[in-house]
Amino acid sequence: MRNHEKKYIKSRKKLMELPKSLDDQQEMIGEKLNFASQEAYKLLRTNLMFSMSDEEPCKIVGITSALRGEGKSTTAINLAYSFAEAKKHTLLIEADMRLPLIQKVLRFDHAIGLSNVLAGLSPLEETVQHHVFLDCLSVLPSGEIPPNPAELLSSAKMKQILSQTSKEYDYIIIDLPPISVVSDGLTISNLLSGMLIVVRPDYCDQHALAETIRQLEFLNVKILGFVLNCKGKQKRKSRKYGYQYRYYNQDSYQ
Ligand SMILES: Nc1ncnc2c1ncn2[C@@H]1O[C@H](COP(=O)(O)OP(=O)(O)O)[C@@H](O)[C@H]1O
Numbered sequence: 001m002r003n004h005e006k007k008y009i010k011s012r013k014k015l016m017e018l019p020k021s022l023d024d025q026q027e028m029i030g031e032k033l034n035f036a037s038q039e040a041y042k043l044l045r046t047n048l049m050f051s052m053s054d055e056e057p058c059k060i061v062g063i064t065s066a067l068r069g070e071g072k073s074t075t076a077i078n079l080a081y082s083f084a085e086a087k088k089h090t091l092l093i094e095a096d097m098r099l100p101l102i103q104k105v106l107r108f109d110h111a112i113g114l115s116n117v118l119a120g121l122s123p124l125e126e127t128v129q130h131h132v133f134l135d136c137l138s139v140l141p142s143g144e145i146p147p148n149p150a151e152l153l154s155s156a157k158m159k160q161i162l163s164q165t166s167k168e169y170d171y172i173i174i175d176l177p178p179i180s181v182v183s184d185g186l187t188i189s190n191l192l193s194g195m196l197i198v199v200r201p202d203y204c205d206q207h208a209l210a211e212t213i214r215q216l217e218f219l220n221v222k223i224l225g226f227v228l229n230c231k232g233k234q235k236r237k238s239r240k241y242g243y244q245y246r247y248y249n250q251d252s253y254q
């Protein structure tokens with residue numbers, strides 16, 4: 001294992017304050033989300049619809065962050081859910097093959113997914129899970145953890161998967177690894193319509209975020225906006241902490 005990968009795995013330790021159990025994580029997705037968060041995702045969906053040109057029949061949106069644990073996978077699932085709720089045919093691809101969450105949270109029985117398709121071990125058509133939660137939502141989970149995720153993601157096969165699926169779906173949401181830690185996300189950035197950056201302000205490192213933006217700009221990746229994923233104020237009579245979601249486009253960020 002390379003040094004940066006060790007650092008990446010170690011960064012999991014910083015997640016102590018976030019929900020750990022599967023039940024807690026499932027409270028964070030789809031229709032189980034609280035009303036305010038569901039509305040925030042609808043707003044994010046609308047903003048994204050307006051920020052991408054109608055010329056492309058399928059919009060491919062990458063979701064990344066500077067560090068792990070800022071809420072990429074949670075945002076990716078809920079955004080895909082929100083598009084599917086609006087009757088847009090949506091495919092969610094979990095491309096963070098090092099630390100998968102989606103197949104666990106959505107309780108898929110087997111671990112076959114993107115890595116197996118990329119390695120030529122499983123046909124795409126049989127690996128995509130259809131009608132997850134909603135008729136319009138399909139999911140390609142990450143699959144078995146491969147030894148070489150960056151190489152797999154930058155392969156010609158990944159390009160082929162995206163060109164094939166973009167003929168079938170209106171939106172493809174790709175849950176990518178954190179940019180400042182591993183380079184996997186950058187290798188497919190030229191195939192995306194744009195990138196959404198998730199930021200957890202109480203946890204994000206400003207330098208890492210600046211570096212993430214610098215790397216994306218260097219590669220001319222269209223930054224669609226930022227999702228602020230943060231703890232809300234504690235309600236007086238409740239012991240539970242809520243979370244807020246905010247969306248900023250690049251102009252309002254600068
Ligand atoms: N807004 C939020 N409120 C509460 N828990 C959250 C929120 N966003 C993410 N989490 C939890 O934090 C953990 C890490 O989130 P995840 O989406 O897996 O991050 P990433 O994909 O960036 O590593 C998960 O347990 C998830 O359920």
Ligand SMILES: [Mg+2]
Pocket residue numbers: 072073074096099100101175
């Ligand atoms: Mg993740």
